[in-house]
Amino acid sequence: MSATKTEDRYRAVFQEHHQHVYAYFRRRIDAEQAKDCTAETFLVAWRKVELIPEGDELRWLYVVARNVLRNAYRTKRRSQDRLGEPPRQIPDPSPSPEAMVVDSEAHQEVIAAMHRLRPNDQEILMLAVWEELPRTTIASVLGCSEHAASQRLHRASRRLAKELERANGAKHAGNPASLRSEGTP
């Protein structure tokens, strides 16, 4: 590929997909880190532009982005281990200027339930539900077969449903008002 064509190709990929990649990171980490990770992702794209498949650029970028994110978590975990704080993958449900806006009780409950899942379950649910990636792309990003991705997504969904049920059950058990309203003696 000539230098001009390389640059044109890169620019086209960047123009079309930089917001998707940034949103991917932004759903998981704060704005400054997300910008750094987006830059790092597109640096890889710049170096390997001839390897980016035509018509399948976003899938390729997601694979790179995921690896960049894992590196970022590793770095953060090392520093947080020193500080004694657990790393977070998804937005903290307690409101703060830094965190994503979680604007209703139901949303807070489902985010809290997501926090209780294992990282692998969180990851695949975010890819399927928030990124809205098809199973073939999810399989590529995770490095597994489409069938395995389908299986894992199904089980992660089941676990999320159970976490929500458990939370609802605990909420009703601890609320005398709700027991009275349901007629429980």
Add this chain to the structure above:
Amino acid sequence: MTNTNQALELLRAANPVASVEALDPTEVAAVVVECGERVETERSGGAPGALRSPQRVVAPAKVRGILRPSAAFGVAFVVIFVAVVVAALVGRDAGSPADPVPDTTAVTSTTLTSTTATSPVVSTTVAVRTLGGVNIVDDLVYYSDGDTTLSMSVFYPSSGSGPWPVAVAYHTHCEGCSAATLARELAGRGAVVFAPDWVPSSETAEEYVDGMLFDRAACAVGAAHARAEEFGGDPRATTIIGQGGGEHPAAWVALGITRNRPCDEPVQYQPIGLVVGNPQFVFQQAFWDPAFADPTSNARDTIDRFLNVERWRTSDDLSVLSLATQYTGNSREVSLDGSDAWLADRDTTGTLVDDLAAVAAFDDEVILFEDNARLFDRRLRQAGVNSSVMVDERSTWEYTEAWYDAIETLMSTDP
């Protein structure tokens, strides 16, 4: 109660995408251009030149945090090279024939203690064959009514500790057939596999679609649940597998559509997996036509149970894998618009022809295993059941490594 779909809808609604601010692309582009130019200059052997844009939004310190491309490439190359070498030395190429089973069969005896509904706390001494790392116990009776006695073999790992996932594998519809090959392969991968013999001698086509054959075969699942722990299996993780005609008893249990309950041992746990290989849910073969045309026959009720999602009672945990090859021996010609009388006889819901058309079953004017698999997949998805289809271009019945890998994944309770 929150079901899976409700949970996913809640998660979708909580998507923080609405609050993700737009990225100023120049912030990212400036960094990339800066680093990219350094890469290009180094590649061409020159010294790093002046940067295109001196106004950098991102501080240079952040750029320096990224690995130098040449070093990163070198590390990546070494890692990939080593991985390829290791894989070549110890891995098996997916798709190649499985290694032949070593020709050593040891026969020992062991004492099993079982507690079943009909015989609490029984210790029996059984002969155990060992073949290629798999133990095999034969002749475990799972159904008997005086006239008919049906038994099964169990295959389980000869080393390692469980609890292993459990499978009940029904062979294709022929007397004397066996699911031993599949059972041995799965047991070797770490599973306890019960392989029932479910076809008694000389039943008629009408008796087959009547469904009693499937009701009796379903007893193998209850018996497997009762005895799984003796062999290191976890009955809560049961997958039911049916090859060819075996898909009928397999789906009969997994979809919760049994008609009668002639079994001594009840099915204790709903299965987490169903695998159907080369299925015939449409019962397309011509020798079944008289049964479907006969209003006094149970045939239409039987096919309705298989294809009418309203009659299914499935677990939320169920995942289904449908496998199909291009074998044409059980195929049947059909018209382009599906207006054949034999199809109408089988259409109990009024939607069979539409759904077959939706999966392009009529395009080649022949109903094949693949069409059955895609129809079943479509109905499963309509019912909210996790389903996938794998179609192989071969014209034979044998299972490939890819299929065994997929079954192993489905059976696994690992994330």
